[in-house]
Amino acid sequence: MSFKFGKTEHLKSRKSINLLITEGNAFVIFPIKTRWIIVSEAQEVSVKCAFSVPKRKFKKAVDRNYIKRIMREAYRLNKENLLTLFNNKDQKLHLLLTFIGDEMLNYKEIESKIILTLQRLIKINETSTACSD
Structure with missing residues (x-):
C-alpha cells in the first residue's frame, strides 16, 4: 500500500468544494468536523480530500499551517481502508x-x-x- 498523498488526491476545485459545503453530509468527532459527498464524476482517484483551519480561531498562519500539516500526515498514514472501500466502487x-x-x-x-x-x-x-443492494 502506498502512503503517498499526491496532488491528484487533493480536493482543490472551488466548484467541488462549494458543492460539498452546500449539499454534502456532515458529522463531528471533536475537534474535527467532516463534510463528505459521494459523486459519480470520472476522476482517476477514488477519494479526494481537503483540510481547513478557520482563521477566526487561529490568527497566526503558522498555527493554521501546523494543524493542517498534522491533519494531512495523519490522513496520509491511515487512509488505506477508506481507499480500499472506494476503489471497489x-x-x-x-x-x-x-x-x-x-x-x-x-x-x-x-x-x-x-x-x-x-x-x-x-x-x-x-x-x-448494503441498504442500496
Missing part, C-alpha cells in the same frame, strides 16, 4: 476535514480523531451500500 468520495477546536493539539491526539473519523466514514458507506 464506481462512486467517488469528496472529503473536507475542518479543525474546529480552540486550542492546538499534538499529533497523537489529532491522529486518533482522524482514525475515528475515517472509521465512521467507512461504516456509513458500508451500511449505505
